[in-house]
Amino acid sequence: MFNPVKIKEGLYWAGAIDWNLRAFHGFTYSTHNGTTYNSYLLIDDKVALIDGVGAHFFNEWRQRVSRVIDPGEIDYFICNHAEPDHSGAIPEMMKLMPKAKIVANQRAKDALLKQYCSYWDFQIVKTGDTLNLGKKALRFIEAPMIHWPDSMFDYLEDDGILFSNDAFGQHYASTERFDDELGLDLIMNENAKYYANILWPLSPVILKKLDEIKKMNIAIKMILTSHGLSWRTYPQEAIESYLRFARGDSAKKVIIAYDTMYYSTEKMALSILEGILSQGIEARLYRLPVSDMGDIIKDLLYARGLLIGSSVVNNNILPGVEKFLFELKGLHPLNKTASFFGSYGWMKDIAAKSTEETLKDAGIKVALPSLNIKYAPDADELKQCFEFGQKFALEVKKD
Template sequence: MHNRNNITDKIFWVGTNDRRTTLFENYWPLPKGVAYNSYVILDEKIAIVDTVEKGTMDEYLDNITEVLDGRKADYLVINHMEPDHSGSIRSLVERYPDMKIVGNKKTFPMLERFYGIKENLLEVKEGDLIDLGKHKLNFYMVPMLHWPETMVTFETTQGILFSGDAFGAFGTLDGGIFDDELDLDYLDEEISRYYSNIVGKYGRPTQNALKKLAGLEIKMICATHGPIWRSHVADIIAKYDKWSQFKTDEGCVIVYSSMYGNTEKMADNIARQLVKKGIKKVRIHDSSKTHPSYIINDIFKYRGVILGSCAYNGDVFPTMETLINELEHMAIKDHVLGVFGSKSWGGGGLKRLNKFAEEIKWETIEATPEALCAPNSADFDACEALAEGMASRLKELYK
């Protein structure tokens, strides 16, 4: 271990970087990898906080062995049971069989069902304290951020919040572990994409957690993914506050599904009209090329959403179906929606998008262009009407 892994003189980062896994939760792309963060507190009693995914376990166990330097762990604190953080628990239990496993009443049934572990358990409730010596640990329940058993651990002596998945990010820790050691501009999209896709559905639980933790004097946030926050603590909390209230900026995300380019022509036309009407932040995505995680990330940023699909087997195009299913399941709130489409005979794409509009319950723009085969001048007029409706509504909202 090198000094760069010190968080304080007695608290260490013992996590791992994963540059091999291509999909997080076997779904979300990881072009910049991901870090699994685990921490060791050295004191009269030794506590390990969370573990790592089993694929990087050998390196992780080496890190812990080096920090403990012959001592044994007294406690393992489990803030979150998802296997990317609990995957090394069984190996730690085999190595330190006397170690007490700290969790809450919802942690332990999962622990037994995932790993068959049901001994040496120490249940903690809201506000309970574990005294390690110099360091004191308090526990706060944050259910559905983003699993029902999730809690956070607050080290009161130095004001360090071990926050689980909250305030996390995709991306490996390349050469540093703190926010002020890393290029946050490079990680910016991975920070927001992590929130919008992993935590995003749980806006209300996030708000509840922020209110609960508001009274703590937090000087550092140690999440289970991404940078350790020490210089931008207020910034990341403010971002979570904004995102979890579904607050967005003036702008519009256009997503289209197009087999032969006709629906794409309509998307380009709508985008041009939006820009002419003063909407500068326009993001166009081809649903067949762009993974939903990037599209959803943009939707969390901008108020306007315009979806267009060709007809496909009498329904919506498959990649658009995937996207709208994601949006429905995530229950994203408070957007302005426009829809359009194209068909060669019977249609179905626009019909499904109109049904989505009813189900998602966003404010909608009246104009719904649908071209027959290739768009003609009347279709482009309808596209302009859609763009006009969206632009004027956004300008009203952000004047």
């Protein structure tokens, strides 16, 4: 039932498919299409099992591994990352691999022992160390904070294969394993959503690591990820996408994210949208409580401008807007320009002030003074909204 996938001679995918996952990282990231937990068997004179799966997927993992080799013949388990979705099944699998050493960096060892309280045999590695398996060798590249302190890549020398763990991955469940099987547009969309919702605040670290790898002068012919599809045809496109994301490259485009009580703020949003479009700038409108947060954040990755709209309730912004701002503060999106608009009853500036403070805390430039309209906008005030959209579009057009 659970068949492995041969990648090339002596190398197999032996992970697990989570068809039903719909939220990740405690409901902070929507996973409409599930995910995979990718694990790889590398067979040479010595045998290495690379990366693990979550605890609930032990049986699936065990069966795929066992259809290639008796787990008792495995010499090394390489733990590139100790987060439970990649390590939860390790305690059970180690019972089937009595001679296997766990190859990990010191941070991963510490994390494994703290989570599972087991006493395994470890071989500690660091950047530049190699593991000789016979004809093939793995070189280790520590990648701290991409996205945990223990994160690590492995490079299969001669073959030019990078085992990238969480980097370049996506949450996408399928029986297909590679980028060229489902189309580049699909994988790039999921790749962007993963980066925006998980890795965005780590962009400076990612830029530095990619530069470090470039200086190593290694040929990367294939990238094998720990989630979703792997990159055998478009590895350079994957790397280039991370460079763009980490630099904060974006298009002259605006995301309008808002909520409304009695549709006054929504009327403002629609007029602002028209004003933006009149300047030849693309824009998308999202009402926050009924839109998917992870998808909005992915779209914001590509957009230079952000407009936040909210009515006032209990001297504050609406809860859906507050939640969105909370996410932005943690993600710290790069090179964004923003402003606030909204309707109010008797507390004119309170929503604008709290929103602008949070935007600044998130590292986002506030370009225009807020637009606040009492109760429902009349015809003249809707014209003000249109002009506000035009002015904001001009801010987005600036280089």
